[in-house]
Amino acid sequence: MTKDFPGRGKVAVLKTSPETVLEDYARLLELAGVEETLPKDKETLLKINISWQTWYPACSTAPWQLEGVIRGLRAAGYENLIAAHNDTVVVDAHVGERNNKHKFVVDTYGIRNAHLFEPQYNWVRYDPPKPFLVLDKIYPEGVHIPELLIGRNIIQLPTVKTHVFTTITGAMKNAFGGLLGRRRHWTHADIHDTLVDLLMIQQDIHPGLFAVMDGTFAGDGPGPRAMRWHEKDILLASADQVAIDAMSAHLQGFDPLDIRFIRKAHEMGLGVGDPDEIEIVGEDSGWVMAQDWDFVQEDTFASRGQKLIYHGPLKPLEGLLLRSPIVPWSYFASNFYHNVYWYPFVGRPRVEKALETKWGRLFCEYGAEAGLRGAVMPGMQRKTVAAAAVGFAALLAALGVGAWLLRRGDKEA
Numbered sequence: 001m002t003k004d005f006p007g008r009g010k011v012a013v014l015k016t017s018p019e020t021v022l023e024d025y026a027r028l029l030e031l032a033g034v035e036e037t038l039p040k041d042k043e044t045l046l047k048i049n050i051s052w053q054t055w056y057p058a059c060s061t062a063p064w065q066l067e068g069v070i071r072g073l074r075a076a077g078y079e080n081l082i083a084a085h086n087d088t089v090v091v092d093a094h095v096g097e098r099n100n101k102h103k104f105v106v107d108t109y110g111i112r113n114a115h116l117f118e119p120q121y122n123w124v125r126y127d128p129p130k131p132f133l134v135l136d137k138i139y140p141e142g143v144h145i146p147e148l149l150i151g152r153n154i155i156q157l158p159t160v161k162t163h164v165f166t167t168i169t170g171a172m173k174n175a176f177g178g179l180l181g182r183r184r185h186w187t188h189a190d191i192h193d194t195l196v197d198l199l200m201i202q203q204d205i206h207p208g209l210f211a212v213m214d215g216t217f218a219g220d221g222p223g224p225r226a227m228r229w230h231e232k233d234i235l236l237a238s239a240d241q242v243a244i245d246a247m248s249a250h251l252q253g254f255d256p257l258d259i260r261f262i263r264k265a266h267e268m269g270l271g272v273g274d275p276d277e278i279e280i281v282g283e284d285s286g287w288v289m290a291q292d293w294d295f296v297q298e299d300t301f302a303s304r305g306q307k308l309i310y311h312g313p314l315k316p317l318e319g320l321l322l323r324s325p326i327v328p329w330s331y332f333a334s335n336f337y338h339n340v341y342w343y344p345f346v347g348r349p350r351v352e353k354a355l356e357t358k359w360g361r362l363f364c365e366y367g368a369e370a371g372l373r374g375a376v377m378p379g380m381q382r383k384t385v386a387a388a389a390v391g392f393a394a395l396l397a398a399l400g401v402g403a404w405l406l407r408r409g410d411k412e413a
Helices: 021-031 061-074 094-100 104-109 170-177 182-205 241-252 260-267 286-291 301-312 315-322 328-354 358-365 382-412
Strands: 009-015 045-047 081-085 113-117 125-126 145-146 153-157 158-161 167-168 207-220 228-239 280-281
Touching: 009 021, 009 241, 021 061, 021 207, 021 228, 021 280, 045 170, 061 081, 061 207, 094 104, 094 113, 094 280, 104 170, 125 153, 145 170, 145 182, 145 207, 153 170, 158 228, 158 241, 170 182, 170 207, 170 241, 170 260, 182 260, 182 301, 207 241, 228 241, 228 315, 228 328, 241 260, 241 286, 280 286, 301 315, 301 328
Parallel strands: 009 280, 045 081, 045 153, 081 113, 153 207, 158 167, 158 207
Antiparallel strands: 009 228, 125 145, 207 228
């Protein structure tokens, strides 16, 4: 059954510059029909994306993205705004909101700041009005979501980038952290259908649903962290989570309908995933549709290992490796790869070059009056190195136990 809502199938696209970006965001909201989408008598959550506690171009919500949306909403008469954060097992959201300068923006505008994983926020069981695709099988004990999200508008604030598991990540994927708790990695083997289930939850619990996507920097390759950045100077907004993700995929050079979560949501009538059926407002539609950035999806060493567990020969060990008490080995492995090896030796030189660009200079100046000029660029993290030793020991032990169980099973067979 087709889900009908204001703004269905419409995506606003604007070219921008550091000099005009805040005003452009206000215009973007208007073009995409924010006032027809979000009831003003409801509080509005701004779901910030922090994919890394370290600033890296295109990785997390840009500070000008957050500020531009806040200013645009305030000018349109929205006063009750809440910045919302999730945590992950590998990213510290409190550190991330400082390093990405979100906290500076939130404090500057006096916005309530909610970290959904903290104990003052209740998580309640969610019973869907119609069957899930996969979540009930992944969580047979029930799906639990933050109570704070229920009955409030939400604006997803992703960036334009690729992803190792979902080809691209955008509005639909941005709900992944906010709606699911720390065991969300259980869904990675069925991540595309999980995103469709999460969109159905969002359309049920939120009176208004919207997305604003920043493509000032865009990320290509093994996203959401180890990417090659590109200056693309583009902004997108829509009330249709499927359509904005489809348009982001199209810009990056992918066929949206080849990406399962977009195609499935389109087929189920949850939004419009076919670019030929999307109404583009703002920039000339011919120019937008002619874009092909030739981005590619790639894996990191870490994601290749994960895919061996989710879809490869290690699949029989998924429960042991990722759902048992030894699961911290995977967190340590991810931290070691990204924070001990990749960032110091690959990422940091890329960040240094990015800071010389117009958007990098803008990031450096954000919060300068509050002593935040520049960017935090950590070196090799000693704590992670020490923790990695423990993690690798746990991994070796897990693989040893798994090999023994497999051999035992073969003998019994």
